[in-house]
Amino acid sequence: MSPAVGGRVLVPFRQQRLSGIVVDLHDRKPSVVTKNVVSVLDASPVLDEQLMRLGKWIADYYLAPLGEVFRTMLPLSAEFRRAITYRITDQGQLALHLGGATGSSARARRTPDEQLAEFRVLDYLVNREDPVRENSLRSATRVSRAVLSGMVRKKWIEREDVSGARDAARVVKVAVLLCASEHETQASAGEGTRSVDSQNNGVTGVPARRAKLNANQQALVDMLTSSDGRADVDDLNALDVPRSTLSTLVKRGLVQIIEEAAEFHVSRMKARPSPFGFEFNAPQKQALQRIQDAMVTRKFGGILLHGVTGSGKTAVYLAAMRTVLEQGRSAILLVPEIGLTPTVAADLHQVFGDEVAILHSALTNQERAEQWHRIKRGEARMVVGTRSAIFAPVSDLALIIVDEEQDSSYKQEETPRYHARDVAVMRAKMADAVVVLGSATPSLESYDNGKKNKYALIELPDRVEQRPLPEVELIDMKLEFQETGQEQVISRKLAEEIRERLERNEQVMILLNRRGYSPVALCRTCGKTLECQNCAIALTHHKRARKMECHYCGYTASVPEKCGHCGSEFVYFIGTGSEKLEELLRGMFPTARIGRLDRDTVRGKEDFERTLAALNERELDLLVGTQMIAKGHDVHGVTLVGVVGADIALGLPDFRAAERTFQLLTQVAGRAGRGQTPGKVVLQTYFPDHYAVQYAARHDFLGFYEKELRFRSWMHYPPYSALANVLVRSDRLNEVLRWSGVLGKWFEKTRHEGVRVLGPAAAPILRLKRDYRYHFVLKSPSREKLNTLLRSMLTYAATQKIPRTQVIVDVDALWLM
Numbered sequence: 001m002s003p004a005v006g007g008r009v010l011v012p013f014r015q016q017r018l019s020g021i022v023v024d025l026h027d028r029k030p031s032v033v034t035k036n037v038v039s040v041l042d043a044s045p046v047l048d049e050q051l052m053r054l055g056k057w058i059a060d061y062y063l064a065p066l067g068e069v070f071r072t073m074l075p076l077s078a079e080f081r082r083a084i085t086y087r088i089t090d091q092g093q094l095a096l097h098l099g100g101a102t103g104s105s106a107r108a109r110r111t112p113d114e115q116l117a118e119f120r121v122l123d124y125l126v127n128r129e130d131p132v133r134e135n136s137l138r139s140a141t142r143v144s145r146a147v148l149s150g151m152v153r154k155k156w157i158e159r160e161d162v163s164g165a166r167d168a169a170r171v172v173k174v175a176v177l178l179c180a181s182e183h184e185t186q187a188s189a190g191e192g193t194r195s196v197d198s199q200n201n202g203v204t205g206v207p208a209r210r211a212k213l214n215a216n217q218q219a220l221v222d223m224l225t226s227s228d229g230r231a232d233v234d235d236l237n238a239l240d241v242p243r244s245t246l247s248t249l250v251k252r253g254l255v256q257i258i259e260e261a262a263e264f265h266v267s268r269m270k271a272r273p274s275p276f277g278f279e280f281n282a283p284q285k286q287a288l289q290r291i292q293d294a295m296v297t298r299k300f301g302g303i304l305l306h307g308v309t310g311s312g313k314t315a316v317y318l319a320a321m322r323t324v325l326e327q328g329r330s331a332i333l334l335v336p337e338i339g340l341t342p343t344v345a346a347d348l349h350q351v352f353g354d355e356v357a358i359l360h361s362a363l364t365n366q367e368r369a370e371q372w373h374r375i376k377r378g379e380a381r382m383v384v385g386t387r388s389a390i391f392a393p394v395s396d397l398a399l400i401i402v403d404e405e406q407d408s409s410y411k412q413e414e415t416p417r418y419h420a421r422d423v424a425v426m427r428a429k430m431a432d433a434v435v436v437l438g439s440a441t442p443s444l445e446s447y448d449n450g451k452k453n454k455y456a457l458i459e460l461p462d463r464v465e466q467r468p469l470p471e472v473e474l475i476d477m478k479l480e481f482q483e484t485g486q487e488q489v490i491s492r493k494l495a496e497e498i499r500e501r502l503e504r505n506e507q508v509m510i511l512l513n514r515r516g517y518s519p520v521a522l523c524r525t526c527g528k529t530l531e532c533q534n535c536a537i538a539l540t541h542h543k544r545a546r547k548m549e550c551h552y553c554g555y556t557a558s559v560p561e562k563c564g565h566c567g568s569e570f571v572y573f574i575g576t577g578s579e580k581l582e583e584l585l586r587g588m589f590p591t592a593r594i595g596r597l598d599r600d601t602v603r604g605k606e607d608f609e610r611t612l613a614a615l616n617e618r619e620l621d622l623l624v625g626t627q628m629i630a631k632g633h634d635v636h637g638v639t640l641v642g643v644v645g646a647d648i649a650l651g652l653p654d655f656r657a658a659e660r661t662f663q664l665l666t667q668v669a670g671r672a673g674r675g676q677t678p679g680k681v682v683l684q685t686y687f688p689d690h691y692a693v694q695y696a697a698r699h700d701f702l703g704f705y706e707k708e709l710r711f712r713s714w715m716h717y718p719p720y721s722a723l724a725n726v727l728v729r730s731d732r733l734n735e736v737l738r739w740s741g742v743l744g745k746w747f748e749k750t751r752h753e754g755v756r757v758l759g760p761a762a763a764p765i766l767r768l769k770r771d772y773r774y775h776f777v778l779k780s781p782s783r784e785k786l787n788t789l790l791r792s793m794l795t796y797a798a799t800q801k802i803p804r805t806q807v808i809v810d811v812d813a814l815w816l817m
């Protein structure tokens, strides 16, 4: 097989084999020493010419290594098997027989434990003809990699990397109950399975004629009988029965194990009846028409679809995608992380049938690879997924839709630090396709592009069926404190409104964007707070779980009885998180059925859906939660939304704080009054005069946008300049200080290059996950100049021996923390 540009090859890299992408084929003599390719994995490209171009653009724009970009673009790691094997050498045999492994002949000083470990390895390998896999060897002998490496150095054993391609098709093992007639039918798997009529043949009776089955064996036979005589071996192994039971049944000829190609079935998910209404109002019809018109031209077109909450954007997306499908072309719909629940997937399947591929984060690597191949083969031309679905290998791409384009889950917070929305725009340009960015609260960057006619701006100003936007009442919590004389979590007004709704059997949502019980544990004697061991962050008290937890690195500690600094017993837990809010509400409304949605109650997408379903079915009266409750759910019974402490973010040193607060408030307010009864929002705040709060209360996106743009303009922040965050990190403070000093001096010399450099300064979170962090913020009206400067900075850092992994360049950073 000869290699192809855009195809994968297996190459030697130091002592290993790695898979890589062919970027060029040529016959010029290279100036460096080269090695041979081990094998060619793909005869035809896995990345077509367009995706290769897109990958190179990302590498260049975000200053990311091209290999990392390609790896992100290809979800095919499941097809590559990492394997290292060992075999014993003649010297190893000698060492074993002469007692070298346990005796004193080895030169290096070894502890008895090490000698024993080496002996176990040699003893295990000596009787085996074939090389042994590292995993088997290590689990059989319980030795560390270090011991194996030591033995390789002594030439007692040989290591070989035999990594390579795995069979593309995934197989599952299926246990089949055999038709047990007098002459012991060895029914071939395929026919045998279907012809088993367990009930009539009395399969369970048959074994009795031979030897009696024990309880475990009977349990397996019963399980198989009840599932038409067949079941996945994995499912059987999950039963509370020893694994040997199944093999005993196989030996006795009662069960046969066969292998079948596994397939991912979207249709296995449950579907709701008629999920989407396609009866459009006039603005929806116009929006659809404009998207369709843009696609006809087969040229790049950018559209910003700004629709208030509840205006029916999703229906417009799906109708546009149906047009694409009818034309035999392809479309990609990107949704935020939280938006892609199993129910949404089932709904989409109902609209598009098997033409849809759904890529969400709950897929295993293998399922992801299968979906990728379905798309590549052209079997699925409608692709719906989170961030990385933007790299789906569709052909003849007509339309990309980015739903909730302002959502921060589109930005990858590790290398390559791309923003899927911006990549979507670039991909659409390269494919001469149409890109639609949709939102109730567009990012300032996108709205500015809309205003400047870089994108066509389509507005959906009304809710469907003329439902009104909810009335918003602001509660000044400073006044509440003065009037009641104590710190309140739930104001008197909000309590009263909740009570009214509960009496009328209406539903209530309360947002508090902070999980846990109390966010701070403070010593009243010495004034110190209990901090994470790895981060400069206060630990949050989780009452039910009885622990202190860091929400940044996951570190946990026991709940302190005494101050760790001074030993005082006066440790107070201060502030309120969603767990405490739930407890408070249970106390205030003891008969209400109360649920909570946050990362502590939601372990998987199923939990999330279960709670939302309970709300929809009116099994809950009151739902408390973090921003998880704010996004996109269409629950008709909610008539009151209470907002508690949503302005915490306004105190953060981040220029996007106002934008984020405005977006969150607008989103959560949008949950109220989506049914027949109009909704109301009670917004508690310590910043009642802040413009983000004021404009959100008035549903005035334009007002907020104008004001915020003026601020961005004065401060030279996006969209008025390109911005990058350069973070220097190390677990040693002196190293960080030295490196950031070196880079700071270098940046100073480049002041005339049209890029403003702020810093070095301690990052707002000075220590995170054991690393100390200093940073620079770079701003420039010229993206090209910014990019050039960053590139030469990285080159300079390399000459100063600052490790590449310790300097993080984040172009278009969303967070400066």
Ligand SMILES: [Zn+2]
Pocket: 523, 524, 525, 526, 527, 528, 563, 564, 565, 566, 567, 568
């Ligand atoms: Zn203390």
Ligand SMILES: [Zn+2]
Pocket: 532, 533, 534, 535, 537, 550, 551, 552, 553, 554, 555, 769
């Ligand atoms: Zn931490």
